[in-house]
Structure formats: structure tokens, C-alpha cells
Amino acid sequence: MRRTRRGPLVVFLLGAVLGLGAGCEPIDVADLENPLGLSDTTCYRDSDCAPNGCCGEATNPTHVSEAPSCVGVRCDGTCAPNTIDCGRCIAVCRDSRCASACQ
Template identity: 55%
Template sequence: MRRTHLLRFVARAVAGLTLGFLAGCDIGVEDLPLDDTPPVLSSQVCYEDSDCVANACCGEGTAITHRDEGPNCAGVRCDGTCPPDSVDCGRCIPTCRNARCAAACQ
């Protein structure tokens, strides 16, 4: 009987520590720096990151906008160039932050 309680206690302790470490390691988009981020062109409400895109295809956009106002990149072939002031090569990704499109940059 005593061994069962000890095993249950150890299992709960391990599970609690694991969940605590996983939750403590999360860096949300809200925690990313806001310095030198590309401008946002849209005021439409977003619900998830996929609602937000760069304002040009192939990662060459210089601003972030809602996908309804963004370019149609279907059939566009990218040449692999990477302007330093573009969204992707400026190390940014379009994200949905507080129901508005924004850029998360490194």
C-alpha cells in the first residue's frame, strides 16, 4: 500500500515538473522585440498567423498586411533573391498579434 502512494507521488511530481518546464520555456509573439519592424498596412482583424502576409510575393515585401489585402502569389516563381530590407531577409515573419497583423523579427 505504501509503495503505491510513493509511485503515485513520484509520477505526479514528474508530470508537474515536465509541464512546468514546458510552460516556462514558451516565448510568445507578444514577447518578441518591436524594434525595426516593418510597417503594417492593414487594419483588418486577424484570427491566426496565416491571416497575415508580406505585401509582395517570394518574401520580398517591405510591409505586413492582411491576406485579403495582400498579393495573389499563385503561380509566381521566386528567383531566390533576398533584398536586405525585405520582410523575410530582414528576418521577420507576419504574425497575428492582438487581433491585428504585425511582424515578429529576430
């Protein structure tokens, strides 16, 4: 007896149609403002860049040589909106300059 392969194909097509039909709204690129880097110092890798503040209160990325030392700083666990840290952005090296990569 010959088995048909229509079952998996139908399930695949149904999933594709439903997945495409339930898509997301377009993202407005104007809403995704990445904080600009403050430093003109050349970076070579992501570890050369850091936030310009401690405890999630940074507003821009900068080179580690110009970043504040957060050793001994006690944080209270709060996070101001639109700061670079607190899960919103990370400091990265892009085109040899410190920049931010935001979610």
C-alpha cells in the first residue's frame, strides 16, 4: 500500500500561510535612536568600548580609556529610562569608533 505525503505538506503550507498572515507591524526606524559615541579614540574590538556612566545610568558609549571607573561604586538597582544600559543598549566598536547597539 502506498502512503501519501500530503499530510506533512498541508501542515507546512498551513503553518506558512498562518505565520505570514499574523506578521508584525513594520518597524519605524525613526523610533530607534541609538545614542552616539562620545569618544574620537579608535577602537579595535567591542571590549575597547564602555558606557559613560556607572550603575546603568550611562547615556552614551565611550572608549574605555575615557569611561569612569566604577570600582567601589554602589548601585541602588534603579534604572532611568532611555539610558544605554539596563538592557536597552550595549557599547560596541563599529567602524573603529565606539557606538551603541540597541534592542
